[in-house]
Amino acid sequence: xxxxxxxxxxxxxxxxxxxxxxxxxxxxxxxxxxxxxxxxxxxxxxxxxxxxxxxxxxxxxxxxxxxxxxxxxxxxxxxxxxxxxxxxxxxxxxxxxxxxxxxxxxxxxxxxxxxxxxxxxxxxxxxxxxxxxxxxxxxxxxxxxxxxxxxxxxxxxxxxxxxxxxxxxxxxxxx
Amino acid sequence: xxxxxxxxxxxxxxxxxxxxxxxxxxxxxxxxxxxxxxxxxxxxxxxxxxxxxxxxxxxxxxxxxxxxxxxxxxxxxxxxxxxxxxxxxxxxxxxxxxxxxxxxxxxxxxxxxxxxxxxxxxxxxxxxxxxxxxxxxxxxxxxxxxxxxxxxxxxxxxxxxxxxxxxxxxxxxxxxxxxxxxxxxxxxxxxx
Numbered sequence: 001x002x003x004x005x006x007x008x009x010x011x012x013x014x015x016x017x018x019x020x021x022x023x024x025x026x027x028x029x030x031x032x033x034x035x036x037x038x039x040x041x042x043x044x045x046x047x048x049x050x051x052x053x054x055x056x057x058x059x060x061x062x063x064x065x066x067x068x069x070x071x072x073x074x075x076x077x078x079x080x081x082x083x084x085x086x087x088x089x090x091x092x093x094x095x096x097x098x099x100x101x102x103x104x105x106x107x108x109x110x111x112x113x114x115x116x117x118x119x120x121x122x123x124x125x126x127x128x129x130x131x132x133x134x135x136x137x138x139x140x141x142x143x144x145x146x147x148x149x150x151x152x153x154x155x156x157x158x159x160x161x162x163x164x165x166x167x168x169x170x171x172x173x174x175x
Numbered sequence: 176x177x178x179x180x181x182x183x184x185x186x187x188x189x190x191x192x193x194x195x196x197x198x199x200x201x202x203x204x205x206x207x208x209x210x211x212x213x214x215x216x217x218x219x220x221x222x223x224x225x226x227x228x229x230x231x232x233x234x235x236x237x238x239x240x241x242x243x244x245x246x247x248x249x250x251x252x253x254x255x256x257x258x259x260x261x262x263x264x265x266x267x268x269x270x271x272x273x274x275x276x277x278x279x280x281x282x283x284x285x286x287x288x289x290x291x292x293x294x295x296x297x298x299x300x301x302x303x304x305x306x307x308x309x310x311x312x313x314x315x316x317x318x319x320x321x322x323x324x325x326x327x328x329x330x331x332x333x334x335x336x337x338x339x340x341x342x343x344x345x346x347x348x349x350x351x352x353x354x355x356x357x358x359x360x361x362x363x364x365x366x367x
Contacts, residue, residue, distance in 0.1 A: 029231065129252060130273065132273040
């Protein structure tokens, strides 16, 4: 019995490491932007090329920046959660339409629903790179003084809204 | 008579075909990943830097290897910035500022990565130490595990089985017992 103790122990340790490894989410790369000012940009609006949007316009408000594209299936999946967020928290969501075309983007919003106050049109993805976007959808929470407080990679679920977004948004709006 | 020229013509044609194939595949490879190959020196720097940067979509590839849209866009960024006259370090800082250390294919040595960098050497040292300790341990003498009574019994068997005059070969074949248990053999010898 005793001579099995060592291999068995090593096996159990490896098992623990395997368990930890399987739970890791390699897609979630820690963002260097948390607690830093949101990068500045000025982009035209998706639905109106004559008007433009800049994060400066939102100073004094807590808001959510959501990166999406018409070619992105998970973006469609997270739409109900974003709709729920606008209803429950009364927080403006600004879309960043990423490497898309105006016609495809507008058509997508018209057919699946539009949770966005407005969408900025980032056709070549340059602003996306400034925000460290590596996959769509990505969602940022930006506070009243224009600092990024949360970054969420991948589709937002109803649980994320309840556990991550609403508590933070409440805290930021109150303070 | 007409066979030899025909054969040489065939060889020549085959050679030409092979050369064309080589040229074609060669140029196809050169065309990949270098859409703006106007400046070979710049392109070389771009490739060198791209091999240091991780593709964030396909995480086990560098952006030099990857054809993911984001990797291509980042390569274009690298090219643009180098063309603008920025240094390699400027470009790397630009990327780290946006994507964090994760984008570096070679992680920087800092407190949080010490285990990563030095862990394997620690494991190697531990392994060597264990090996050394094991090697230096003296093998246990087999006679130690026998009790005095067992030794006496063995000696009695030896003495009993070997006819008088042939004690020597038996003693030769098991020298350990006879030497270790001098006293007990003497005792059994006296009883026998």
